[in-house]
Amino acid sequence: MNTESYKEAFLEEAVENINNLNKALLNFEKNIEDLTPLNELFRAAHTLKGMSATMGYDKLAEFTHMLEDVMDRIRGGTLAPDIDIVNLLFRSIDVMQEFIDNIRNQNVDFAKGYKDIIIQIKAKSSAPAREIKTAAQPRQAVPAASLSGETDPLKTETGIIIEDLILNEAAAQGMKVYRIKVTIARTCAFKSVRAFMVSRNLSEKGEIVKSSPKAKDIEEGNFDNSFELGFVSKAPAQEIEQSISRIAEIEKADIEEVRAQKKEIKENLKHAENGDKEIIAAENEKKPSAISQSVRVNIEKLDSMMNLVGELVIAKIRLDQIARNKTYRDLASTVDEFDRIIDELQIEVTDVRMLPVSHIFDRYPRIVRDLSSQAGKLVEVEITGGDIEIDRTVLEEINEPILHLVRNCIAHGLETPEQRENAGKTKKGVIRLSARRDRNSVIIEVSDDGRGINLEKVRKKAIEKKLMPLDKLDTLTDDELVNLISIPGFSTAEKVDNVSGRGVGVDVVKTKVEAFGGIFRMENYQGEGMKSILKLPLTLAIIQALLVKAAGATYAIPVIHTIETVEFPSKDIKDIQARRVIILRGEVVPVLSLSELIGKGRQKESEIVNMVIIEARDKKIALTVDSVLGQQEIAIKSLGEFLKFAKGFSGVTILGDGSISLIVDIQALIESNLKMV
Amino acid sequence: MKKVLIVDDTKFMRNILAGILKKKDLEIAGEAVNGRDAIEKYKELRPDIVTMDIIMPEIDGIQAVKEIMKFDPNAKILMCSAMGQQALVIEAIQAGAKDFVIKPFQPTRVLEAVDRTLQE
Structure with a gap:
């Protein structure tokens, strides 16, 4: 399969699934007793596994397979989750993200340390990783042998003996006895399922009286690529043959009628080689490219389309003005129609470029989790208005500023649990990310319920850094004082730390927001928190x-x-x-x-x-x-x-x-x- | 032209399948993103064949097969399974699914399975 054309779609959905993993794991971490988020975790890991295997990213597929197993085992109750496992899972998600980044940027299916994580997780879970395969309900478990294909060739060499008792009884009832040897394609991955389908089809026409290997082994796939059945039926051999060979991946069905005399069948089956390994190799072969239903468009082409729509809008306005002074028949109505179409076109093209802000908001619960635990603080993230849409260029540009603001909330705004308790607040602080539409702009707010900004400190700093003459400083309102922070070079952080970094500060945020015509402003609520407000244009064109x-x-x-x-x-x-x-x-x-x-x-x-x-x-x-x-x-x-x-x-x-x-x-x-x- | 309903919770897989199926003169009548969606779309579109993922949110593929078979006992459903889901595939076939293919997809195998299922 030519996978290159699907790569963009793969990357996009992989990122989506990684976000889902993060979200579900955060929920799980909140209450480890509740296993519901594990269904989502399992599903996201399962999906990623399938997608990466399809793309031929074997290492990522192996990695996600391992994760899928772990989640399934926690869900099934054979692995007790603890904080170590949760942390390992978080690290695994980061490794997956690294896989995706490396695939995107260097086309390499690799991530540093992924083997370590596999080893650690395997060490954590004592039982072999592939034991449980099925979903939450105790469905029929499939033993490891059917996957790894470690079958005992001796089992299939036995052949079947049909006793005279059966032969005589069948003859008495006017039925025939057949010995059927079913051979399944070597590439078949689920031999047990094909065997099941064979037995189901045969059951419609008669009775299976014997099998080799034993029924249980056939059911579990513990056989090489063929098995034998003793079958009693009124139907002619040809009809039986047809009912078997209409099943996919059945290579052949040899049918032999057995008459009342002892006969032993010994078949030498030398196929100890395993079929599973082959199928993966076969599927990875390059196949002619397939056509997809949706079309991916380069962002530059979209820009150029937007540009052309812009030109059309200008032409439309000119045409309006020209038409206003003329009295040609039908001109006015045609121009109106033209207007309407261009308006619609503009809305459509703009819409294609829009993305919901959740695209970036959804990353924050995870980021905050990591940063707050580093800073020794308890923080929760609340998100509202994630479905508000904004031009994707704008969205990409503001991710950095928002990250910066969130870091500031954790490093400076929010207090430690003890400080919060002393101040009569809940131990856990809150960072709120919200988005809303306001006419032709989108307003994004980042706020916290921390201590707010110490205005006295800001004042001192302003004097120290000679940002403003003293008399002027005195005339500033509290709001204006707060916004001094966004003057370049201003920072109240006393030391450099991991969370907020060196205080390049809010001025960078402000500059960035203003660079594409937005407005940045801060509000301070002494002792109760602060709010940063970003007013952004819906689109840039x-x-x-x-x-x-x-x-x-x-x-x-x-x-x-x-x-x-x-x-x-x-x-x-x-x-x-x-x-x-x-x-x-x-x-x-x-x-x-x-x-x-x-x-x-x-x-x-x-x-x-x-x-x-x-x-x-x-x-x-x-x-x-x-x-x-x-x-x-x-x-x-x-x-x-x-x-x-x-x-x-x-x-x-x-x-x-x-x-x-x-x-x-x-x-x-x-x-x-x-x-x- | 025979109509196909593709059921999978990821767009990626739906695109891959659509790409494979379109080579064989099959019309993609619709796509569904979970079991519930599949049941609704089946009733609405009455496709000739359904490709059905197993692990999906809300209603899984097996439950969806059961519901669809209840609605139309002649429905032709082809399961799309990941490695290691033998037990689930058997359950789906017991519920009425006609055949299965395994991810990662092998285009020739998928097309063969579709042909075979349509001829049932």
Whole structure:
């Protein structure tokens, strides 16, 4: 079988099964008495075994086979689980992950230390690993011999003797006696099942009166590739032959009628060689490739499709505008239809790129388990909104930041069990991962119920690191103080440790989130915990933007950064400490001019000033513009190599009238003009 | 063209089987992801043949064979078993399954089993 074309699917489902293993094992660890999670553990290991054997990854198949056995034995009650075994199983899952990584990256079926784990697990379980084969209910057990094929060739050499008593009795009833030798294909893996099918078919036509080897040995597969039966029936030999040979993998059925005279049959069966080994070798042979039902698409092709849809959206907007001024018959309705189709296409293409956040969330219970036990803390993970979907590129990008935040929760936020008890909390801390949709963005929150952030420490650190003049520091609200942590180079971790690493800190998270147009913010609840909030765009290619005019040109501001638009009388703009501010519903909001920010100088303002209230650098800012044109979706085009130095713009888009508009990178613009705020 | 219902809890295995079956002019009428799904899809699609995995969540393959045979005594079901599951395969055949193939699949063997089962 040409397995290469299935490799991607294999890897994807293998990872899924490893996640399931982790999840089920975590559940099992919580209550070792309850064996229910073992069904899931067994199933996931079993599935992985089957898949890796199909792909020809023999080492991984061997490894997962061993795990499957262990889980089955715990489930069946022949192996008592303890914490050592659970830890070994966790390590095994890591080894499987390493297998998968190595297969993915180097196409090598290997993982370091996998043999060690097998040895350790085997040592843990005293009985031979292949004893129990079946599911939870005590089904007919199959002894090891049928798998390893260690049969005693002498048994099959005996042949059968049919006594005169039987022959005479059969003759009296008008029945014939047959000696049947059934030969099963050497490649057959389940000889016992074929033998069972033979006996079932024969039973419809008569009685089996003898067998060699004994019935029990045939049932258990303890024979080479043939066995003999004595059979009494009214049916002619040809009919019996047919009823046997319609069973698959029956090589032949030799039928001989026995008459009333003694006759011994001795067959020399030299096939001591085992069939099982051969079948595996045979199945691993390269076979012509098969066609699958679903199609795997390279992510680059998806990007390019998305790009084309983006172009279509632009063309659609242009067409809309052209059609609006024309009165051709049917044009309006055709354009409407065209609009609808493009909208649907855009939704479909966007949808293909979406993945549920559980894709990364589900890794955390396991990660937290390991990190918290290293840190000597008791921590539980709560996940909500795992089914919320987000662009896969965004999702991959935020995994690292989330990991960082979770590490911080464990290293700094959550207390030790004793500290928690002293503070009147439950011994076990909680880390919550949640996701929810908010218009065109997804909000991901990472929170804990730990001690929160020590604001006094933050203040001291800010002074020590000279992050801000003292007088300014004093004007900060608690919320603003907390968010100082995300300024590059800030870290309250006193020493380097395994869990949180060197305090490269929250600034990395913030930078990453902002890099693709997201917003990062923290909330502190002194003594009760803290929360990190990541507001992320649903997709990176087509966004909702507010179009504004400033200094004679049109600019696009991503809606994710806007809160509202207001018209403000210019006389109400106040100067406080050389800064322009407005009082918006009781809140002091600094005023900046977009035209000034982009280096075109402040334009003369009319009596009523148009302002866009934006959210940037964790605070509100009123951005003055000449006029607000409205909101529409825009397709983001990169600025390209030549213009990449243009700081303050994240890209460019083509508007309905064919003109070009720069997309304002609010965060960067304000950062480069920080002194003005 | 004969219609096949593929039952397996992993997409990977379903794809592999579909790939093998399509070479033999068989129409993949549907796919089911567990025993319960298999019973429902069988009733809905009335396939000529079913390939049935054994170990699956919710309702396993053997239970599904029993239910399907109750609904349609002429159902043609081919079990897909992993190594070492002789006892389970026998149980499935007692319940009415016609034949079995073993994972890892050998395409010629699978096609032969399908042919044979369809001719029963």
